[in-house]
Every structure is written in structure tokens, then in C-alpha cells.
Amino acid sequence: MQVTEENATDSRSAELLRRKEDARQGPDPAGTEKQHAKGKLTARERIELLLDEGTFHEIEPLRRHRATGFGLEAKRPYTDGVITGWGTVYGRKIFVYAHDFRIFGGALGEAHAEKIHKLMDLAAASGAALVSLNDGAGARIQEGVTALAGYGGIFRRNARNSGVIPQISVMLGPSAGGAAYSPALTDFVFMVRSTSQMFVTGPDVVQAVTGEQVTHDALGGADVHAATSGVAHFVHDDEESCLEDVRFLLSLLPANNRELPPHYPATDPADRRTPALQDLVPAGANRAYDVRDVIQELADDGEFLEVHAAWAPNIVCVLARLDGHVTGFVANQPQSLAGALDIHAAEKAARFVQMCDSFSIPIVTLVDVPGFLPGVDQEHNGIIRHGAKLLYAYCNATVPRVSVVLRKAYGGAYIVMDSRSVGADLAYAWPSNEIAVMGAEGAANVIFRREIAQSSDPDSTRARLIKEYKQELMHPYYGAERGLVDDVIDPVETREILIKSLAMLRTKNADLPMRKHGNPPL
Incomplete structure (x- = not known):
């Protein structure tokens, strides 16, 4: 039969469709069944859950590795174990790549890495967020140093x-x-319980080197990285809820550092009063409460996303909206360590402040801090250096910054928690505030040590001097009288005042000195 030009075109089209279908289907069905048996979705199923329906546009679906030896030349599947492309989340463009564990265990080789490099470059050039769906066994051993170089490029x-x-x-x-x-x-790092693990050296290597026996989850599972190491920001029980929260997080972030976070018209009135705040925070400085209840009262519709919820619980970092505008909240948590700052809390908050500053998210700091956590282990492990990270992050931040002293603010921790002296644009305080070098009891014992010791009734004398110290130096208006607090406000009006303050600061322009970069206390 004579081959016409039309027949040749049809043949080429059919071949293209066949190859693309092979790429889309991936390995044989047995590989998909194994993936599902582990409670895991396939790479394409994950992408479908992440992106708006029908918006995914794949690039390099026909890419294959060119490695030889060790049996690789006989197995050259399309995609080379990673699916790359772009789509939308709530109508906004994002780039995504997903390891396909069914192909070489998701291990990274030269072609695999080059696909990711190209996608990362496209995301940067287009100014859009990048999401990686990680499910891989590390570097592809058969490809040697080229696989390691691929990681270096990433x-x-x-x-x-x-x-x-x-x-x-x-x-x-x-x-x-x-x-x-x-x-x-x-x-940000998301993890799923039972199925995701992260570690530099696996259990077998750990046992060979140290003799310790440990499971994959106990070494690098989701809860370990969420509560102990601080590597994971969010943890979920299943992939579906995890990817839904990724979508929610993306709705709170700008596409890039040249844009403001997305604003949506608020259904929660900007002038809504918050009478519940009068009772949420106890008057007694030593009584605990959950500061997240305060944030819930302030945020639009009581909705917020907490970052690093399980790690360093003595400080709370959340993303929320005020009058439809994304806002970062940093708050001491009296429910844990009385809200004192320690090594992990300082690092957690510093990281969050830097992220907000990078992406033009204003910061509200809610202060109720008794000081830095005392202890030999804290000092020996570098509380000075780690505390300085938070100080550096606040001092370096140019976004609008508003602080509110809810109750107590003592010592260096008061300064570090975005006080006026380190650059807060506006500082407010509730009538219950106590701003001082230290608590009245400790201060009286230092200042009036001799008078107390020489008294015929030390207990009575101490109580009288503590009362005098509070009246003179710790009354709620002491900071306001000296210009360190812009206003003492009624808790009921806090939400309205924050919204008006941030609206005024939205056009803030604060340039840093010309420099290559700073040298933070890493």
C-alpha cells in the first residue's frame, strides 16, 4: 500500500499519543497497587489533589535517562521518575514536581535532576510558588557522581x-x-504520619556506627520532626488532608517577593469588638491561659493556620487574616513554660519573622513573657546565640510591625519580643500590662536586700516594698508616660485598633543599609 503524506502524519500522531499515554500510565499496574497498599497515592493522583481540576500542564513527559551499565540501559521509562509542570491553586499559578516512587523508587538521576532544575528556573523566572511532592530513595546509585551533582543543582x-x-x-x-x-x-515542610520519613543516615547505618537500634519512624518520622527536631512545620494523618492544607497555605502567600499576599474582602466586620478578651487573659501574672484563644478572637472569622504547632509550644506562630489582609502573629504561650523564651522558641519565632518579612506579611506580636528560661543546659547550648536570632530577625524586618503587651513583659525578653526600641512601628499595651526589668518580687529582693535583712519583720517589710515597687515602676501607664508604649488600649478594641494600625502602615517604606547581606547569629 502506498504511504501517503496524510498516512504518515496520522502514524506520527498515533505514535505521539502512544508515547504520552505510556508516560501518563507509568509502570505496570502492579507498581500502582504496591503504592496504594502502603497507603500512598501515586504522583499523578497527588498532583490532581493539589491543583485546581484540569489545570495541570506537564513538561518533559517523554524525558528518559541516558545512563548505561548496571542494568539501566534495559530500563528507560518515560518521565525518569519525576513529573514536572505547572497549574493553578484557587486560580493562582504554581509550579509542582512529584517523585514517582514506582520508577526507580523515586531515586534521582541526571535526567531526573535536570527536569527539576528546569522547573525551578521556570518558577523563579515566572515569579510563582514551587511545591515539591517528595517520595524518593535519594540519589540513584547506578548513576554515581552525576546524581550527586544533580542534588547540588537543586x-x-x-x-x-x-x-x-x-x-x-x-x-x-x-x-x-x-x-x-x-x-x-x-x-515550609509538610509530613504525613506513618508514610513519610526524613534522615541523613538511615537506621541500618545508625546501628552499624553507633550500635543503636531504631525504627524508621522513631529516627525520622513525622512526629519526631514536628515535635523534636523542628524540621516539619505541619503534620497530617493522611495525604488528602495534607494536600488540602498546602492549598490553604498557598492561599495565604504571595506569588513572589514583589507582590503583596492575596487580599479577599472580609465578611468579619473590621470594627468588631472583642469583649471575650477581657476574661480570656487572667489578671494574675502567674495564671496560665491559651494565647491561641486570643488570636482566634482577633482573626477574621476566628480562622488561622498555626506553624510549627508541636515544636517549641511556649511560643505560637500563626498566619491569619485581619480585615481580609494576611497577617503573621507571634505570641508567647503561657500554657507552656509560662511563656518563657528558650532556645527552640527563639529559633522558631525568628524563622517565622524572617519568612513574613520575605513575603511582605505584616507582623503582630502578642507579648506575655516572664523572661528567658533559666538553666545550665540553656546557657551551655547557646541561649544567647539563639535568642539573638530572634532579635536579629525583628531588627532586620521592614514589614509593618505592631506589638501588644497583654500582661507581663520582663527583662531582655521584653526587648526581644518586638519592643519599640528594636523597631516596632506601634506598641500598645492592655491595662493589665507590667513592663519591667524583672518581676516585683525578684526586683524587691535585689534592691532592698539589706533593708529586708535588717528588718525585725522581714516578710512584712518585703511585702510592703514589693507593693511600693509595683506602684512606682510597674503600673500600666509607666511605659506610656515615657513614650515606650504608644497607647494603653481596652482589650475590647484590640481587633479594631490592629486593623486601623496595619492599614495606616500598609504604605510603609523602610530601606535597609546597602550591603551584600547581614551576618546573623546562625
Whole structure:
């Protein structure tokens, strides 16, 4: 039969469709069944859940590796184990790549890495967020040093894109060795219990080197990284709820550092009063309460997203909206360690402040802090250096910053929690506030030590002097009289005042000195 030009075109079209269908289907059905048996979705199923329906546009679906030896030349599947492309989330463009564990265990080789490099460059050039769906066994051993170089290219782009576009890592399977470092360089890390783990050296290596026996989850599972190491910002029980929260987080972030976070018209009145706040915070300085209840009263419709909820619980960091505008809240948590700052709390808050500043998210700081946590281990492990991280982050931040002293604010911790002296644009305080170098009892014992010791009734004398110290130096208006507090406000009016203050500051312009970059106390 004569082959016409039309027949040849049809044949080429059919071949293209066949190849693309092979790429879309991936390995044989047995590989998909194994993935599902582990309680895990396939890479394409994950992308479908993340993106708005029908918006995914794949790039390089026909890419194959070109490695030889060790049996690789006989197995050259399309995509080379990673699916890359772009789509939308709530109508806004994002870029995404997903490891396909069914192909080489999601391990990274040269072609695999080059696809990710290209996608990262496109995300940076387009000014859109990048989400990685991680489920891979690390570097592809058969490809040797080229696989390691591929990771290096990813790390370099993570660092260059930091603070330029939001980078979100979603851990949906194992991530070992070099594969764990890219997530650590991104802005947010999500993990799923039971199925995702992260570690530099796995249980077998740990046992061989140290003799310790440990499971994969106990070494690097989701709860370990959420509560102990602080590597994971969010933890979920299943992939569906995890990816839904990724979508919610993306709705709170700008596409890049040149844009403001997305604003939506608020259904919650800007002048809504908050009478519940009068009772939520106890008058007694030593009584605990949940500061998240305060944030819930202030936020639009009581809705917020808490970051690092399980790690360093003595400080709370959340993203919420005030009058439809995204706002970061940093708050001491009296329910844990009485709200004192320690090493982990300082690092957690510093990281959050830097993220907000990178992406033009204003910061509200709610202060109720008795000081830094005392202890030999805190001093020896560098509370000075870690506390300085938070101080540096606030001093370096140029976004609108408003602080509110809810109750007590003592010593250096008061300064660090975005006081006026380190650059807060506006500082407010409730009538219950106590701002001082230290608590009245400790101050009286230092200042009046001799008088108390020489008294015929030390207890009575101490009580009288503590009362005098409070009346003279710790009354609610002491800071306001000296210009360190802009106003003492009624708790009922807090939400309205914050919204008006941030609206005024929205056009704030605060340039930093010309420099290559600072040298923070890392």
C-alpha cells in the first residue's frame, strides 16, 4: 500500500499519543497497587489533589535517562521518575514536581535532576510558588557522581530562590541522605504520619556506627520532626488532608517577593469588638491561659493556620487574616513554660519573622513573657546565640510591625519580643500590662536586700516594698508616660485598633543599609 503524506502524519500522531499515554500510565499496574497498599497515592493522583481540576500542564513527559551499565540501559521509562509542570491553586499559578516512587523508587538521576532544575528556573523566572511532592530513595546509585551533582543543582536553586518565591516541600514517603536537605532549605515542610520519613543516615547505618537500634519512624518520622527536631512545620494523618492544607497555605502567600499576599474582602466586620478578651487573659501574672484563644478572637472569622504547632509550644506562630489582609502573629504561650523564651522558641519565632518579612506579611506580636528560661543546659547550648536570632530577625524586618503587651513583659525578653526600641512601628499595651526589668518580687529582693535583712519583720517589710515597687515602676501607664508604649488600649478594641494600625502602615517604606547581606547569629 502506498504511504501517503496524510498516512504518515496520522502514524506520527498515533505514535505521539502512544508515547504520552505510556508516560501518563507509568509502570505496570502492579507498581500502582504496591503504592496504594502502603497507603500512598501515586504522583499523578497527588498532583490532581493539589491543583485546581484540569489545570495541570506537564513538561518533559517523554524525558528518559541516558545512563548505561548496571542494568539501566534495559530500563528507560518515560518521565525518569519525576513529573514536572505547572497549574493553578484557587486560580493562582504554581509550579509542582512529584517523585514517582514506582520508577526507580523515586531515586534521582541526571535526567531526573535536570527536569527539576528546569522547573525551578521556570518558577523563579515566572515569579510563582514551587511545591515539591517528595517520595524518593535519594540519589540513584547506578548513576554515581552525576546524581550527586544533580542534588547540588537543586540545593543551589533552593538557596537562590529563598525569599524570592515561596518554596513548599511535602514529604509523602522516604527522604534520605541528600534528598533531606532540599526540604530543609525551603520555607515550609509538610509530613504525613506513618508514610513519610526524613534522615541523613538511615537506621541500618545508625546501628552499624553507633550500635543503636531504631525504627524508621522513631529516627525520622513525622512526629519526631514536628515535635523534636523542628524540621516539619505541619503534620497530617493522611495525604488528602495534607494536600488540602498546602492549598490553604498557598492561599495565604504571595506569588513572589514583589507582590503583596492575596487580599479577599472580609465578611468579619473590621470594627468588631472583642469583649471575650477581657476574661480570656487572667489578671494574675502567674495564671496560665491559651494565647491561641486570643488570636482566634482577633482573626477574621476566628480562622488561622498555626506553624510549627508541636515544636517549641511556649511560643505560637500563626498566619491569619485581619480585615481580609494576611497577617503573621507571634505570641508567647503561657500554657507552656509560662511563656518563657528558650532556645527552640527563639529559633522558631525568628524563622517565622524572617519568612513574613520575605513575603511582605505584616507582623503582630502578642507579648506575655516572664523572661528567658533559666538553666545550665540553656546557657551551655547557646541561649544567647539563639535568642539573638530572634532579635536579629525583628531588627532586620521592614514589614509593618505592631506589638501588644497583654500582661507581663520582663527583662531582655521584653526587648526581644518586638519592643519599640528594636523597631516596632506601634506598641500598645492592655491595662493589665507590667513592663519591667524583672518581676516585683525578684526586683524587691535585689534592691532592698539589706533593708529586708535588717528588718525585725522581714516578710512584712518585703511585702510592703514589693507593693511600693509595683506602684512606682510597674503600673500600666509607666511605659506610656515615657513614650515606650504608644497607647494603653481596652482589650475590647484590640481587633479594631490592629486593623486601623496595619492599614495606616500598609504604605510603609523602610530601606535597609546597602550591603551584600547581614551576618546573623546562625
